[in-house]
Amino acid sequence: MKLRFQTLRARLLITMVGVVILPGLFSLLWSHWSVQGMVTDLLNKQGDDAGQVVDNIFEEFVNDSFLKARIITQTRDLQTAVHSRETIDLINQLSALHQELNLGLYDGVIEVFDPQGRLLASEPRVAKPLADANMVKGALQGAILSGNLFSDGGLKISAVVPIYHSASAAPSGVVAVSFRATHKIAEEIQKLANTHALIFTVPDQGRPQVLATTLPEDTSASLVALYAQGQSNRVSNRRYLMAVTQQSALNGTFYLGAAQDISRLSANLERLSGGLMAFQMFAVLLAFLVAQSMIRNLTYKITALVDGARAIAADQLDQPIVIASQDELGHLARDLDRMRQKIRETLHQKNQVLQSLTLRNAINQAIISHRGNELLNQVLVQIIEALEAEKGSIMMLDKLNGRLMLKIVYNAKEGVAPLYVRDHVSFALGEGVAGRVAETGESMICNDPAQDRRFKTYRFQENSEQRIENLLCIPLKVEDEILGVFSIDNKPGGFEERHQHMLEDIAHQVAVAIQNAELYELSITDGLTGLYIRRYFEAMLEQEVRTSQRLVRETSLVLFDIDHFKKINDTYGHQVGDEVIRRVAALAKASLREGDLAARYGGEEFALILPGTPLELAWEVADRLRRLVQQTVMEYGGHRLQVTISLGCASTPRQATSREQLIERADLALYASKHRGRNRSTCYEDTLLPSEPA
Amino acid sequence: MLIGACLFLMACASDAAKSVSLTVWIPAHPNESVFFQRLLNRYQQRHPQVHLKLVQVPFEVMKPRFVGEAQPKREPDILLMPNDWTGELSHAKLLQPQQASTQDFLAPALAAFRYQDTLYALPLSFQVAALIRNQDLVPKAPSTWDEVKTVSQALQRQGHQGLMYDTKSFYYHAAWFHAFGGHLTPQGARIQISPVPLQQSLNFVRDLEHAQLIAPRASYSVMTHLFNAGQLGMMVSGPWALSEARRNQLKVAVSPLPTLPKGMKPRPFLGAKGWGLNAYSRHSHTASELIRWLSSLEVQQEMLNTLDELGSHPALYQHKALSPEKQGFFLQAQTAVPLPNHPAMKNIWAELNWTLSQTLSTQRPTAAIVTEAMKRLQRL
Structure with missing residues (x-):
């Protein structure tokens, strides 16, 4: 672990080393030196005492011999x-x-x-x-x-x-x-003094000579040699400490040495010193460990607080801040953790609102930009992605048969709607979860379909890929009218009530949009035929003409009317006439491609806008419709009728540069078809233009 | 039994294979300590697994220390002891019995360490008193007391002394006591003394005194003093006296003590030093091996050449190069009597010396002296 000196722990550690460890080590060294010094002093004193004792005993022998000589005489x-x-x-x-x-x-x-x-x-x-x-x-x-x-x-x-x-x-x-001065006298001195005795000389010239000793010869020689080198009254060869006193003879000088075996004492000193050092080392180590533990205990809490604060600052709000102690730092940690929880709650709510607003915005964009199934598809995709669910569907209530019919299916993994499902899935009111929602108008959450009897499982859902783990079903309703239901499936972790509330608002918004779209659709379509009315047709044509000119794309216009319609009205009555108009309109609507637009231009007149369609192709479409109408037998009120239509085609920008001009040219072509005998399709040509008066 | 034998052999084998430390005690003596240390060093070189420690102990404290330490400390393993300790130490069960071939040791030396028919030490050397003469004063050894008388009178005429010995010590007097058929016989806890031979021997020394063949006031100190000063022709002493005589440049010779009247051969005490084995030794097998070597002919031959000691191996005295002095002591040893090793001996020395003192310092009849001595001995 890298210890940075700026950290609290490092500073505490340095302080502890300064306050505890270094004084402890100094104390240890001081006591070691002190003990050594004391023992050395003690040994020196003991050595000096022994030297004095040996000197006294030798003197006693001298006095004794003198006294005994007098006794003998x-x-x-x-x-x-x-x-x-x-x-x-x-x-x-x-x-x-x-x-x-x-x-x-x-x-x-x-x-x-x-x-x-x-x-x-x-x-x-x-x-x-x-x-x-x-x-x-x-x-x-x-x-x-x-x-x-x-x-x-x-x-x-x-x-x-x-x-x-x-x-x-x-x-x-x-x-x-x-x-x-023989070894015998040395031995007697040793017995009395309890120390080794030496008698030796140190001549000015030549080697020192041991006259008497109780020590081994080599040991005596080494001690005496040491003395001869230093002439100190105390010498030591590590094992023995010898104290020396000088004696005078009539014709020279000799020395008395008292040599004490200090090896045992030295060993005891070593043991004592070692034991003392070990004890003090242990004490220092113990102090270090205790201090380290205290520092760790303190810094662990502070570090936990700092880490917690840093996590909050970095928006990492899921990690609890826990210090299990009753001291001030423990209280501080608990307060900080409560703050963390509040911040997390607030942020969560904010995110939910933001998510809801984002979803509403996306839904609004979809409502503005799309209609019909595309609108439903966009809404479904947005909701599934917002809820992070796996898939979902929208079922609309068919007002004719009163069943819920599957309109849109979206799977986030596959991204495509499984068409076979859409073809086969429908619910009666009250059947399954969706049927119940459509029947009651109340949303339902089903997080355990396997145990929920309300849930109806289709065979295709029995395999693992299609299995429903959970679902949220929301009614599409405006006031009390049920338009259909949303079903959002397989959200990891299941659905909560907040999801339900959010979707209910959105479903209501979508339902209103659907209903408004239906109402708008009603306002721009003809009540009899269901085709767009002329005003809407002209607006759309104006838009298509501008688009064609901007994109240099050819758009064609087909105008047609029912041949001899007045005669049908007159012959069979207006109801039959209306039915003929409605049947022809239905054939026209059915013959259109995606993107084409059909409108009722007048009483028995119709218009087809074919965006991106060249004139020749437009003629083919027109003529195919003509043949279809001609071949269709219309039965109504016991009558069997067959009618024909005449058609005129023109295109922009090739033949016209404005809406009015395009209608005029198509109308000229229609007029040409009429003029040429009806039941035909004619493309505009400039030759159809009336000649200008000279 | 088979299992016991196996265990014994295993113990012996393991004892031999492992490193073993033995302690050897010898009486403190400068020359002997150097000699024995050299011997032990050689043994250690030959037997690296055996570590030997030689300890010199003052002779006067050696026995009490051994008695006190042998059992609790189980040391020393081996000690060099005089034969007169044998009885006391065997009674204390501190010595381990040993085996020896009679061919390897002089019979009296071996007998000196045998107590109650058990051998307790292997003899290394022996001491015996003989006639030591200054060859410059006494060229030819007197073989009878008559010859002694002749030589002594001639010496006295020259201002010298004839013959001296420590007349107040029964150790020296024992030669005459034994010659008259005397015995110191162990009997239970006591020593029985033959009174008649004792009286006869006392009469004999009184006769010597009257004939001025011995000086009744002569002590051992006087004897050695005068002999080494060249003022004494003959003395009765042991091999230990030779070294000082040599230091005084004297030409000495050793011969058996002169025969008594009627041809009775003097029979001095024969003391011996030998190797005893501590009964509580931890390594008795290894110690026994060492003792066997320390008593071997090899060691004794070396000792004979180095120290003023007389080896106990008979083969030593077959050598032609043996010094005449040692040959003289060996001849004397042929008639010697082993110094008794009975524990009671230590009590009777003073009484026996008293009889000598009475004989030489007073005119009391020897019979009365002996009678009183017997009573005194009975009271011990």
Whole structure:
């Protein structure tokens, strides 16, 4: 997830890191360093203490040897043995004293020298005297001496005391208690101090030398080498920390080291430090997780609000804004969601109104532009598309047989009307849903035809393609007169009452238009023949002449009348005459093509307007009508009549440039047919024009 | 039984295949620790699956530490022990019995670790006291006390001392006690002492004193002091005394102790050091294998050449290159008596030493001394 720094969440996260994580990490590092520092100080202090203890113990051994040397010289039996030079007694005395004084503790040696400085005896026996000859010499002069001395490649610690006998004022000999700096002394120091002890030298020239140690040889060597390099009174090789004190000998310097094994302590420190770090890391992590959770909880709500507001702004009003909490943000979300619902409701209503208005506008356009079946077809298409239904139909009530007859069928998928349906489908009043609507004049919604007994299923509707899933049936009525019904079928999701209300208004509008069209039709047609009256004919002819001239298209006019009509009237009466006129008019209407127009021009005179029809073709139409009339036997009132007609044809713009001129030329052609013997068709020719007076 | 045998073999096989750690205790001694560490390193090279840890323990605390730690800590697995601990440790059931061929060890050395007919350690070395002389003062070893008397008087005339030994220690006196037919016989929880041979041996040392063949005030310290100072011709001591004599550039020789009157052969104590196996060792099979190797001729030969120790394998003494000093101790060992390993021994040393002190420091009849000693021993 990409985290942009402008977002609230990123800023909160940065703040949290600044307030919680960084201080936590600093605290962690600080405590780690503090613990290390404290432990290091503790170790150093402990090391120094151990160094001091080792120093003290060594000093105690020196003092002990000095004290014991004095005790030995105060032993009367020894004084006697020394004075008498009785060797066996002397050795036995020394052996007993050595044991009693526990000089074996540090490998101490008791030596007895005669007044000439010669070694009389020692315990344990040594081949070569340990005590320094000069110290012995000094003691023979009454001095009590103690000191450390390097000799024979080692360090000796000696206490030299004169021994007296009551028989002589001068010393009868000298007693020396000496010990060497050996591993034994280091071990004894270790036992008492509970720390490793080292005695070593660091000569100005040459390598440091370990005289005594309780550590392995290589470990001692490394520690001493470290000390020799740095001359610090504390050195460490990671495992051991050695504190060093300097000691003086009569002829040099040596060092005492107290080495403590700090590996365990270091390991404990590592564990403690690691544990502390782990604990603090855990605490920081926990703080991070808690803060992250709080931020997520907060930002999730704010993000939900922002997303909801953005969706509303983008007209995406179906997504609810939900924050399931009782805090202020939860209340805000619920208020925002109510606003969303209101906006959606308002927009929905607005859309419905707009849809209704759009549909009305389309219907109005259709009413204005179309008539008859075309009007019904346009209306049906507009309604189906507006309601997003699959198909629909319009059935008109046949006033002659009182049944609903299918007039228009439209399928949005196929786009064409299945003619076979139109030919076969009809309902009696009260039959099926449509019949009931036509009978009651009340609209009906049927969203489950399979369970609705009112619904009548035709066999062709049993296959899946023609199956009716739901339908809305609306009566076409003006006041109480039923003209027919709309049936709109298969709307996904079914129909609602609002669809019904919208269509009822439109159906009423369409019904009024249909009724008005019928009334208009009545005003421009002749009551006897049903053909257009002369005034309408002339208006239409005027329009066709202009159209032909604009499109340079030939339009023909045929004028004809019934031959000897006056004689029929006179012979059979006006009713027969009217019937003849009506029959001829019907033959004329039946012979016309789509777009042709027939009108009653006068009493027994008729006119045919053939738009887009050349003169020659117009003659053929005229002559075919002539032959049809001639061949038709008209029976009326017990009479069998056969009549003929005479026809005249003219065309524009070839033969006439105006309505009047075209009528005149066609009339001239009609007159020529009459003149030539009637029952014929004549095309206008300029020769028919009357000659102009000279 | 078959299943048990299979399980035992599987346990042994798995024990042998896995990595095993063993701890070996030896008495703290600078030279010996270097020697044994070298041995253990070699064994580890030969047996990479066995990890050995050598621990030096001060001799004076070794036994109490083993008694305290052997069972709860199950360590050490092996310890180098003197034979006189055998009875006490076997009574505490801390030692695992062992098997050994009599051909691989000197009989008295092996007997030193046998307690109540069970062998509890394989002997590594033995110690026995013999006559050590300064060849510059005593070129020829005296074989009888008469010869000793002659040599001593000659030395005394030269201002030297003749023969010394720690006369107040029954350890050395035991040679005369045994020569007179004496025995220290374990009987239940006690040690029975033959009173007659004891008295005879006491009479013998009193005679030596009267003849000024021994110095009654001479201690071990006096003896070594004078001998190493070149003032003493002969001393009775063990192989441990040789190194200091060498350090003092003395030319020493070792020979069996002089025979007593009537040809009685002195029979000193023979002490031994051997490898004991902790009865609670986690890896007793591997430890037993190690003990077998540590007691082998290979190791003993090396020890003989390196340390002042006398190996316990008879084959060592067939070698012509063996030093005369060690050959002398070996000859003395032929008549030696194993140092008793009965737990009660630790109680009677003081009483026996008392008899010697009484004999050499007073004029009391030896019979009275022995009678009182017997009473004192009965009270223990």
